[in-house]
Amino acid sequence: MREKIDYGKSEFYQNRELSWLAFNNRILGEARDKSNPLFERLKFLSITSSNLDEFFMVRVASLKDMVNADYVKKDIAGMTPGEQLEKINQATHEFVEMQYSTYNRSLLPLLKQNGLVVVEKHEELSEEDCGYVDRYFQDNVYPVLTPMAVDSSRPFPLIRNKSLNLGALVSKKGAEKHGQKKEAHKKELEFATVQVPSVLPRIVQLPEAQAGVKRVILLEQIIERNMDKLFLNYDIVCVYPFRIMRNADLAIDEDDAADLLKEIERQIKKRQWGQAIRLEVEAGIDQKLLQIIKKELEIEERDIYNIAGPLDLTFLMKMYGLPGFEKHKTAPYTPQPVEALASMDGSIFDKIRKQDILLHHPYETFAPVVEFIQQAAKDPDVLAIKQTLYRVSGNSPIIAALAQAAENGKQVSVLVELKARFDEENNIVWARKLEQAGCHVIYGLVGLKTHSKITLVVRREEEGIRRYVHLGTGNYNDQTAKLYTDTGILTCNEAIGEDATAVFNMLSGYSEPLSWNKLSLAPLWLKDKFLYLIGREKENAKQNRPAKIIAKMNSLCDLDIIKALYEAAAAGVKIELIVRGICCLRVDVPGTHDNITVRSIVGNFLEHARIFYFENGGMPELYMGSADWMPRNLERRVEILFPVIDSRLQDEVYHILETQLRDTVKAQFMQPDGTYEKLDRRGKEAVIAQDEFCKEYMARSQTQKKEAQMARTFKPETHIE
């Protein structure tokens, strides 16, 4: 008899941080991919930079806290926090080198070739340009700068998290007049700094010197050039940019916070004071200057990154927006009308009553979701609107509609999740606005983040109360809905409506329902549901019944789920995983018979939908939801998994999965060593799933337009006066 394998062993798992770094590497791969339009490559590079910032502020910071607290518990892959930090450090240094090599060696020359010159050093400016930038400095920059020098009477200033700064060594003017030049110079060197203001554009366009060639310079170069105007009584010995990253993980003790709102406001203020965990300096920085910064910030040598280029590459996203380079960008895609809705007359409620409606963003427009709430706000038969808001856009039409609904006398309950990371300030503003309009605002649940995306509209109709529900995989954010691929349904299915009511009762602080009809909720039931569904496939495989799992999500790092997947694969279940980001599962685990494949798709749109397919012995079940297979989603958040009930919608959702599985260009496959590789495309058709969807939805839209035109009739006049 074959020995039973213990799939809980750490050797069968990958460290989540290294897996995340591998994901960022895949994005960097897109920045390096010559087949991508040049400006798209800039965008990908910018994303790697902002991603890395967030990774450090949250994940690395957390590991540092663990190390400081002498916490030595090993992770899923058997690594202690210290070991993880070491590996991360090494990998990040290599990663940053690759980022800047891409920027300096590939992108800058290509930009130049294509009519965009980045003047890297102010010293390279012509006399005419110098005049221009100095004037720009005087008019725009100087008024907003706050130069700060450090001496015995002035303490080291606060360096804000993620801010770009110029650090300088300065000496008081006239120090050498007394014939002690050398000595005095040594003694009187002082540290001075100025923050590069984030309110001003980082990229400054220079006057056109040559037709058809745009030239830009970065703001810090302009400030550096004019540093002497900030410290008038000093000589500037040297100036170098630097940037720090601080621990930003909000660890709010919710049980102790009497007023959660105030606590979060306090935490935001505190965030900039967090421990420095990463220092970026321009390569070649003066060692004395570096030593001062290092000492004051109490940062270790290994956390210092010498950058061979401009710090903070997120400015590339702004560069992407420069006009005149459209041919170097992917043609913008306009989200198409939702076919099922466009083909019907009546209010959105009439349409939902006729059939469940699937929404696939951004290929299809997010407008129906906004309209759903807008129409509900005005509809006299609507009694109540209830919604969870995780991250909303600035000037959100949804917020406006909810406020209007409350003003129209509807009962509006909104759960605003204040704990949505990095969005807290934004959320507090919206929450207050809604409260002022008369909405009942719930500020999240103590101890749990509410990540579910659900809207319930209760309508009093002729036949009785009817509930209309929107359930989605993405946030109620009309802006990100243009960039993130998400799915959702609009339904008035009675069982789902009942569950939706129960969800909001629960979120309002009432007891959980006695039972659920269709929805599965984290943190109480969802994990068990997934384990049950995976286990059922395993049993089916054992009985030689059809058994297959296709699961698409953002991250996979829950040990219990991965273990269940290994066991299912060992029993013969074919498992296709489409995991955009972190994946702690490995594909080389003994006994799983190559039954598991993991692919990651990184494209122009951010893959964000969570879709789960279970073969169920030939009676397939499809689910969608807000949760990834991560402990935080399954155990510490309120998440919803909902089934796709309508068979027509099931076909459509399956088609989404099937198209992604056919991707031969953007899909990268996990290798036994945990790295990812693109497919050897020789002899294979080039399929880019995201492009396929764009084409499909555009084609559908065209067909519908044609049909509408063909259906146009002229009404003959039958009556002559």
Next chain:
Amino acid sequence: MAYKTFAAIDVGSYELAMKIFEISAKNGMKEVDHIRHKIELGTDSYLTGKLSNDRIDELCRMLREFTQIMDSYKVESYRAYGTSAIRETENAMILLDQIRTRTGIDIGLLSNSEQRFLDYKSVASKGQSFADIIEQPTAFIDIGGGSIQISLFDKDSLVTTQNIRPGVLRMREELGKLSYRSYQLEELVEEMIGGSLQSFKELFVGDSKIQNIILVDDYVSNILQKSVLKNVDKGHMKTKDFLRFVSGLKQKKPQEIAEELGIPQENTSLLYLSALMIQHMIELLGAQMLWAPGVSLCDGIAYEYAEKSKLLRATHNFEQDIVACAREINKRYCGNDKRARAREKVALRLFDNMKKIHGQSKRERLLLQIAAILCDCGKYISLNNVGECSYSIVMATEMIGLSHLEREIVANIVKYVTVPFEYYDTLRKATTMDRESYLKIAKLTAIIRLVSSLDISHKAEYDDVKLVIKDDVMMITLETPADLTLELGMFERNAVFFEEVYNIKPVIKQKKSSVF
């Protein structure tokens, strides 16, 4: 389609619950929302006899929220009831008034029997399943926070109903005062309810076999309804499987139980206690099947409202259950069933003929019927002091479906059949009864007295009694060959009281001709 939106609020011992219903003739009762808030009112009232200020504040806050929810559904009517936790506060009336002032919600107080009756109605609202199951000997077990109600059914009819203490929450409070080891818990639970259950079995079940248990409770029923356990079908489970489930529970920690069953961890102790109680009942009664229909008091409240408002037609004759229960009590106290039925028949005929005179409703007719059945039961204790003894028996016996006040009315009627009638000023010294109830007692007593006097020597056959009311005289014609000297004497005496109450003179006439 015409429908009414109705809210039922249950202020329970450990939970405040509200269900919103749409009620229509076509679709029956449709639950639209179910809002529950955990609040252990019973913990306060069972221990101290009062609710703490914090609990009252919390209760009022939640009720105000309930009002908003009702508004959001445009609820047209509501009924709110408090049960044992409120009932057992020393200052219930003051408390309810305070709640009404602070929240605008009027909470009625349900006596135990009323509450159980509504629970029972909620199960009966399940229609055919209920009708089928009570064809066989069935125990209906309703585990509340303060007490347990056990009712026995056989051949579609209620046999008896008894209330035993403690309920699950009260048991937890009691256990909290003891120091014991976990392995002793099962024995303690058995000891706490075992004595009452054993007596119940000996008195009412005897050697017969109980086939089914219908369960109404707040913990085990949910588990059976959710079908998280194997071998459960829509709340139905074989008792042997249930016993296996309970023995599994014993091996597990609260956290494991919570995870496996998908319930909050704080509920595991109450689930476990309820399960142990049910286990004990199954073992004692020897039942084979367990059915937890998963209904709550709110369903019963709504069902009763719908029935009373004529929005729904009753699927089960609940009044017949109350009558059956009264017959069973009469039987238990060795009353003569034949005579009781004869008395009942004439009394009801009198009542029906006097509709215009007494102005009483169908409900009072039922009270009269019960009094007619039970007016002799005191003889079991004392032949000389029948009235007082009958009063005590009725007051001490649960009759599912009767409110406390109604029971008191019946008790007084059976008392004054033989005891000289006391007038309001005297009577109100002993009870809190209102004027209206007093008048009911007087009117119904007058009828029963008259009927009883016809049978003082128990010779009369009431097969043919004719009633004619003309002007101020009621002519009662009895067709019997028996010697009615004694009856006629008694009749004269009781006729005075009857005339005093109704201003009608009853006259009796014997007709012997048809016998020959």
